Amino acid sequence: MSEGIPVCIAGTGSYLPEKVMTNADLEKIVDTSEEWIVTRTGIRERRIAAEDEFTSHMAAKAGAKALEQAGIEAADIQLIIVATITPDTLTPATACYVQQHLGAQGAVAFDISAACSGFLYAMKIAKRLISDGAFENALIIGAEKLSAFINWEDRSTCVLFGDGAGAAVLRKAEKPGDGEILATEMGTDGRQTRLLNIPGGGSACPITINNADQRLATLAMLGREVFKHAVTRMKQSAEKVIERAGLKAEDIALVVPHQANLRIIDAIAERLDVPYDRVFTNLQKYGNTSAAAVAIALDEANRSGAIKKGEHVVLVVFGAGLTWAAGAIRW
Numbered sequence: 276m277s278e279g280i281p282v283c284i285a286g287t288g289s290y291l292p293e294k295v296m297t298n299a300d301l302e303k304i305v306d307t308s309e310e311w312i313v314t315r316t317g318i319r320e321r322r323i324a325a326e327d328e329f330t331s332h333m334a335a336k337a338g339a340k341a342l343e344q345a346g347i348e349a350a351d352i353q354l355i356i357v358a359t360i361t362p363d364t365l366t367p368a369t370a371c372y373v374q375q376h377l378g379a380q381g382a383v384a385f386d387i388s389a390a391c392s393g394f395l396y397a398m399k400i401a402k403r404l405i406s407d408g409a410f411e412n413a414l415i416i417g418a419e420k421l422s423a424f425i426n427w428e429d430r431s432t433c434v435l436f437g438d439g440a441g442a443a444v445l446r447k448a449e450k451p452g453d454g455e456i457l458a459t460e461m462g463t464d465g466r467q468t469r470l471l472n473i474p475g476g477g478s479a480c481p482i483t484i485n486n487a488d489q490r491l492a493t494l495a496m497l498g499r500e501v502f503k504h505a506v507t508r509m510k511q512s513a514e515k516v517i518e519r520a521g522l523k524a525e526d527i528a529l530v531v532p533h534q535a536n537l538r539i540i541d542a543i544a545e546r547l548d549v550p551y552d553r554v555f556t557n558l559q560k561y562g563n564t565s566a567a568a569v570a571i572a573l574d575e576a577n578r579s580g581a582i583k584k585g586e587h588v589v590l591v592v593f594g595a596g597l598t599w600a601a602g603a604i605r606w
């Protein structure tokens with residue numbers, strides 16, 4: 276299937292809250308250990324947003340950096356898509372607050388909910404809308420304040436997640452190889468909703484005075500099952516975009532995967548036959564920041580020089596839904 280008029284990534288940005296929570300800090304809250312967390316996940320610390328710092332604030336800060344790198348004024352951005360499962364409010368969309376924070380009054384703004392896959396879902400939507408001529412540019416953002424939706428008494432989940440935001444500006448590619456998004460792919464398996472969800476707080480289970488003590492508006496996960504699906508789906512998804520982009524594993528200079536667990540990332544690198552030094556990780560510092568994770572990783576890879584102009588990069592993600600997605604880019 277044709278991917279349409281070429282669209283490129285013109286700039287990236289990210290924002291992490293100041294407060295660092297280490298594994299030693301978690302040892303004081305729940306029955307866990309630095310050794311367990313590091314060997315099972317690779318995570319050493321995560322960032323926690325301030326009480327008055329919302330998802331939209333982090334999203335706008337990451338977005339402003341991406342706009343600055345792209346050389347586009349906020350007033351000139353035409354589309355803002357925020358991927359999040361931790362919106363400021365159920366309605367309006369977090370993207371509307373972001374539009375206001377940035378002063379991007381000319382932009383159409385909406386959210387999408389695809390959990391950890393959200394940033395790449397947003398990328399595919401924005402790419403298509405730009406290549407169809409509906410918009411000239413777009414700001415896509417993955418942003419989460421997961422700390423507000425964690426049960427801090429549940430050691431099986433609270434050690435895994437963190438807060439943050441990452442963003443990218445998309446526009447029509449002026450010349451081939453200009454950060455061009457070569458191929459994208461996404462998928463969903465709604466049979467597996469039970470594996471990873473926030474059961475309360477929606478219309479199916481509103482929080483009431485009678486259930487308020489059950490912490491239903493916090494993340495629940497069957498970790499082992501999620502792990503198996505993550506490895507299979509991310510491998511398949513990455514292979515599809517590599518093939519669609521007309522590439523081979525050896526052409527990929529860097530894989531930027533969802534940052535949930537180093538063991539998942541190791542398993543995918545091995546199955547894709549990509550050497551580990553060509554896989555970008557930063558979950559050691561930030562934990563799993565859901566929709567923000569791959570966006571923050573892409574920005575760090577970009578700004579640190581881990582990706583060089585003309586090189587091929589594969590992004591691949593997986594999350595609740597279950598959802599998965601991948602993208603191949605010629606940087």
Ligand code: COA
Pocket residue numbers: 306307308311312315316391430431432434496497498499500501502505535536539563593594595
């Ligand atoms: N500290 C210490 N022990 C813990 C713990 C913690 N924070 N969390 C769980 N444990 C214990 C469990 O109670 C269990 O004890 P038991 O054997 O006595 O019952 C033991 O550790 C093993 O638990 P298990 O859940 O089987 O561990 P695991 O090796 O599967 O690792 C995850 C758990 C969550 C790290 C792993 O399953 C995972 O990363 N899954 C995918 C998660 C993910 O990617 N989610 C996001 C997708 S976007």
